[in-house]
Amino acid sequence: MAKRTPASEPTGPVKASSKKKTAPEPTPASPQPESVEIAAPSGPYSRFTDFDIHLFREGKHTRLYEKFGSHVVEHNGVVGTYFAVWAPSARYVAVMGDFNGWDKGSHPMNVRWDSSGIWEVFIPHIGNGQTYKYFIVHESGRELEKGDPYAHLWEVPPLTASRVWDTYYEWNDGEWMQSRKAKNALNAPISVYEVHLSSWRRDPSNPERELSYGEIADALVPYVQEMGFTHVEFMPVMQYPYAPSWGYQITGYYAPSTRFGSPQDFMALIEKLHQAGIGVFLDWVPSHFPGDAHGLYEFDGSHLYEHPDPRKGYHPDWKSYIFNYGRNEVRSFLLSNALFWLDRFHADGLRVDAVASMLYLDYSRNAGEWEPNMFGGRENLDAISLFKELNLAVYEQFPDVQTIAEESTAFPGVSRPVYAGGLGFGMKWMMGWMNDSLRYFERDPGYRKFHQSEFTFSTVYAFTENFMLPLSHDEVVYGKHSLVNKMPGDEWQRFANLRLLFSYMFTHSGTKLLFMGGEFGQTAEWKFDTSLDWHLLDHAPHKGMAECVKALNKLYRSEPALFDRTFTEDGFEWIDTTDRENSIVTYARKGNDPAEVLVVVLNMTPVPRTNYRIGVPTAGTYVELFNSDDRAFYGSGVGNAEPVTAQASPWHGKDNSLEINIPPLGAVVLKAKA
Incomplete structure (x- = not known):
């Protein structure tokens, strides 16, 4: 779970060089001369039908962004702009903006007759680009100025107004959309590159300047292609006011961040990834939102979006506010938001953040700080039912995508179907594998023999869920060190250890996720406001690490044994875990075709092993497909250059065995020749 910085807005002047608007300033579609007075609304207009209102109030509406x-x-x-906002505790709501000199009284909204709490108005001669906010007077007389919860465009922070904008885009990714069912399937290779847009790469001539969506596309798409990842996951791109929150404190749930450009610019980035055959997952944060004055908090003067009880509505860790999952209109807001990114932005899936914090009423709370549910338990029943409805809606309307839960507990059935009693997610992050693996690899190799059972424990539960193996941003911040600097030993050993960890990751059951920088051995901890250290690729250890990850992605994508049965027990078999003294483990990965079997051998010590005998599943001649100690990877070159023929000599419970060379702190992957 990521640690978030409280979402207070920046104060003081902003240096001109620290932020650059990366898209041209939008202008009104129908600009009006200053001398022209904007006319008052003429006649009633509404986008809501009675059925829309019914769905909204029942918590079943999934397309509220159209309303x-x-x-x-x-x-x-007359061409103009229709505005609609939900503010049931308001006694007065008006639209104010540049078009009326921010006058709070010239353009009042009309509350609907049906007690839905929806206010709406049509204002002529206003078009795309117009800046606005809602002026709201609560029943008590309290006055608020709020941005639009459904706005598609906002001002660039620290400015906080919404802008009239649409999501129209001429998509040109039809080939991907037609074929993505196979690319996003649970039996497909899914290797995810996790990216933070602000810090992946910055302007080399001005390191303070963030790149635009277009500039990112020009650099990111060929890079991801070259490295061989199948998908990119963007950390939250939704509008967020405070950069140190990494995007996890959102005020504009229906808009990509204007730090990098317009919604259409972000669509173009996704389109280019799709045209290159790369899928796109988006980080989605339904768990909490900040208390910024222009945001969702106390939107109409009441606890509208957040739960009114602080035991359920305030998050002590992140100093933010928790959605009221039991309020139907809020459920419609969240359901619609999830569908919005899949619909309008062609996202291939949502990685849902902080699921555990939503599932448990006592999450990060001491005794007496939480209230049990109606059955006396700690489970948040409203959040559980929301997840089920969310996944049913997503997979019904977008069956070719995936939802992925960041869930850090043993809550049962997270990635099991709703009809079977599960929450309905497609995959779940395997936090236990990540924690156990990092803890093991951080140990001095001389002590690993005492902890081999910790290393192999993951397969005890590996098939209870559809697991994704994450080495995410959370593991390389706040004094945790970068991945390569978690590893023990001198420089050569640290890089060998990391190549070994990646080899284990890519040959273990489950899909994969790697945070940016790890693929070339970034040495510094991740910083949200600084570019990755791309110059490191000029040095042999880092270049070798990148070449190793390329080779692992290629191996993973080309060998069905690594993905055909990645979520079932019959796709994985331990061959030997008993050689604790040498800290060597051997296992097999199996595909649907009986001939598609790989043998993986890992040596967790810096001592090379020659003529080491292993049992193998079948007779025949074996070739080495991959060796993490390859000289091209900055390794020592110990391996098996020539094919090795199995002998009819029982070993490790197998009828056949062979002798191989195992490199120091290395992994080898073998396959029987057809």
Whole structure:
């Protein structure tokens, strides 16, 4: 679980060089001369049907972005903008903006007659690019100025107003959309590159300047192709006011961040990834939101989006506010938001953040700080039912995508179907594997023999869920060190250890996720406001690490044994885990075709082993497909250059065995020749 910085807005002046607007300033579609007075609304106009209102109030609406917010429309022969906002505790709501000199009284909204709490108005001669906020007066007389919860575009932080904008885009990724069912399937190779847009790469001539979506696309797409990852996962791109929150403190759930450009610019980035055959997962944060004055907190003067009880509505860790999952209109807001990114932005899936914090009423709370559910338990029943509805809606409307839960406990059935009693996610992060593996590899190799059972423990539960193996951003911040600097030993051993860890990851059951920088051995901890150290690729250890990850991605994508049965027990078999003295383990990975079997051998010590005998599943001649000690990877070159023929000599419970060379702190992957 990521540690978040409280989402207070920046104060003081912003240096001109610290932020650059990466897209041209939007301008109104129908700009008006200053001398022209904007006309008052003429006649009623609404985008809501009675059925929309019914679904909204029942918590079942999944397309609210087509109704709420600002929409440029033609009404009575006049082009203008329709505004709609939910503010049931307000006694007065108006639209104010540049178009009326931020006048709080010139353009009041009309509350609907049906007690839905929806306010709406049509204002003529306003088009895309217009800056606005809602002026809201609570029943008590309290006055608030709020951005639009459904806005598709915002001002660049630290400015906080919404802007009229649409999500129209001429997509040109039809080939990907037609074929992505196979690319996103649970029996497909899924190797995810996790990216933080602000710090992946910055302007080399001005390190303070963030790249635009277009500039990122030009660099990221060929890089991900070259490295061989199948998918990119973007840390939250939704509008967030405070950069140190990494995007996890969101105020604009229906807009990509304007730090990098417009919604269409972000669509173009996704399109280019799709055209290159690369899928896109988006980090989605339904767990909490910040208390910024222009955001969702106390939106209409009441606890509208957050739960009114601080035991359920305030998050002590992140100093933020928790959605009221039991309020139907809030459920419609969240369901619609998830569908919005899949619909309008062609996302291939959502990685849902902080699921455990939503599932448990006592999460990060001491005794007396939480209230049990109606059955006396600690489970948040409203959140559980929301997850089920979310996944049913996603897979019904977008069956070719995946939802992925960051869930750090043993909550049962997270990635099992709703009809079987599960939450319905497609995959779940395997936090136990990550913690156990890092703890093991951080040990001095001389002591690993005492902890081999910790290393092999993952397969005890590996098939209870559809697990994704994550080495994420959470593991390389706040004094935890970078991945390569977690490893023990001198420089050569640290890089060998990391290559070995990656080899274990890519040959273990489950899909894969690697945070940016890990693929070339970034030595510094990740910093949200600084580019990765790309110059390190000029040095042999880092270049070798990148070449190793390329080779692992190629191996993973080309060998069905590594993905055909990645979520079932029959796809994995331990051959030997008993050689604790030498800290060597051997296992097999199996595909649907009986001939598709790989043998993996890991040596966790810096001592090379020659003529080491292992049992193998079948007779025949074996070739070495991969060796993490390859000289091209900055290794020592110990390996098996020539094919090795198995002998009819029983070993490790197998009828056949062979003798191989195992490199120091190395992994070898073998396959019988057809």
